[in-house]
Amino acid sequence: MKKIVVLFTMFTVLISAAQTMQDSITFDPQKQLNAAQRLLSGNYGKAVTVGAYGELTYNQPEAKNGELDVQRLVLLFGYKFNDKTQFVTELELEHVEEVFVEQAFVNYAIASNVSLRGGLMLVPMGIVNEFHEPTTFNGVERPAVDNVIVPSTWREIGVGVTGRFNDLSLGYQAYVFNGFKSTASDGQSGLSGFLSGSSGLRGGRQKAIQSTVDSPTLSVKLDYYGLPGLRLGLSGYTGKTQAEDDIEEFDGANIGVTMLGLDARYAYQRFTARGQFVYASLKDTEAYNVATGKDLGSALQGWYLEGAYNLLPQSNQQRLFAFLRYEQYDTHADTAGSLVRNDAYNRTDITTGLSYHIAPGVVLKGDYQFRDNALAGDQVDDRLNFGIGVWF
Template sequence: MKRVATMFAMATMLSIPAVEGRAATVEELERKVLDLSREVDQLKGEGDAPAVKTGSGNFRRILDRTSIGGYGELDFISRSNNGNGKGASVFDPHRIVLYVNSDLSDWVNFYTELEWEHGGDGKNGKIPVEQAFLNFKLDPSFNVRAGVLLAPLGAVNLYHEPNNFNSTERPDLDRILIPSTWREMGAGIYGALGERVNYELYVLNGLDGSKFSAESGIRGGRQDLDADMNRGKAVAGRLEVRPITNLYTNFSFYTGNSAKVGTAYTTIGAFDGKYRMGDLEVAGEYVHVYQDDPGSLGMDPAKGAIGNTMSGYWLEGAYHVMPSALKKGKLAEADAIAFARYSEIDTQQGISDRSYNRSYTTVGLSFKPIPTVAVKADYQWYDDGRPYGKTLDNDKFQITLGFVF
């Protein structure tokens, strides 16, 4: 409104004759009012604003077709000191994410997600692109997607917003054997097969097996988005089945050559599920990785050799503990969830060295004053096959403020 008022004032001043000038004619005043009226219509967004041609391209008013959102996780982490030098207490702006969704037409859609981790990269200022793809919506059962895609594997990689899992951190299985957040350049199809089945199937750039290790599983194998160290491509897919109310099951897979020279396929199979019965929820995930000829990958021996197979699982029980009597006023939509999770990860199956096999036991509470905000606190006990002072990780207490907007 201030801009509109300013333009009216300017038009009025222009219509006043200068001291030594002549009075404006009626025709000039009408022309000025008409021009101003057109500008006011554009400012108010009435009708479809025409494209504006500039030296750098065409721009259109897209606010009515574009939405923005995002999520964030702010952490306080206190790790115990057990002699391995990894004990610490720190505040961490873990991640802030912004996503933009724009309907380019009634059947073409663009989605992008940008992420700042740990306050951003202070060295070079880069902002990682977590997703950036086009959807071509052809039919509910068959659609096309292309761009920077999330690999459709496991319980967390697609649904990684903080209000989708109870713990302060994503399960460690979904960092080591499914390297969340795992995104690749690629293209494929997706759709719904009836009301209870959805599918996704993509061709993607593959993983760099030389960066695999017993210490971090396949996590280090993620490449830059514009890189693929061999001429092969990977295939990944997902089938989501909801056989009954409140039961969600997902079957997902990945296969691709991870060797720079020769052939050494990495094949991943995963299953996850979740079921709610009243206030009780049970959930779990199992991941199995088969690595053909791991000796040909050229891995760093200092980080431990992987086995032909790596596998892991987690099981979780959760209970909604907030009394209904407290759900009123500002807390009408509030929820509180107490949970416990146990997980094991083995990256050296078939190898006598067991020092990289690990387990995690996590208990905690997640309080949601509203559905899109979660205040989480948990304690995690960690164990592996190494002696005191040599463990890969430590016990820890963590508080996280997670939010989605």
């Protein structure tokens, strides 16, 4: 807790000490748009809008072979039926071998500050799950908190409402989704599980692939824009995981998930900063672990703080950000029943590097990650990363 207080104090001091104005739509969090928002706002009289983003990465763990990967290529398509009705979809190719639909929803504008949405959508939790285009974040890899706990890219099928109260500088989203899938039949008389201590909730994403649903979940997010350069987010998610008809009555087939997220983004002159905290409380994990043989914790927690500074003059079109991110995350923040806490799941990453935006929509990245966990004597490989990212 003392570390958290010290780091948040440093975060505040850095904000107050920053100089030179940051006015780019890419880096000002109050103006920043994600891919879907750009499609919805960028028709300019055209019926069809097309875009894409992609990442090519190189990861070199200490004393091991490196890996080159076309990590993802996402094709973006938007269609404007009329002034009120639009369709947005994202088609993702991962590792040159897997194809997914990342988003596919209809947006119907009831008024200037209220829209109804239905389809496959991103769950609004934290920063990166909604803003994961490679030019919008520092570091070759997304923060680990946004992979293990949130986990990006987290999307489900649902319906809801979104908009903003301009007088209050407050944006809002509220959706009803299907939830994580926690279990399946093991083909005999037991259950296999998708959630675990090592990967958290990540394995439970259904990704709209013949998703099963037996109880809806609720997701809500509020964004505040009232102070210059600052964007604050409060996210909430609650509901139960989903199980198929033949096993949903088994003890441990489903668990309850309640998640709270806080996030902040700031930009002033050549300085940018962001921070995020996510806590998830899980119910009935003892029965789930007994039924599946997994080691899922009853609480997951993670947070990070990051500061970055543009080393080039603000008048330049190019930007070169030097950044530092401190991240701590624990998928065994608490455990239930006889499950013993595994300190290997209590992890710390320190990432530092450069993001060189050679043109709007093109970034070259390089960073080094110092990685560790709380298990005595355990060795986690540090990692060198390089990447190329594009978005248009």
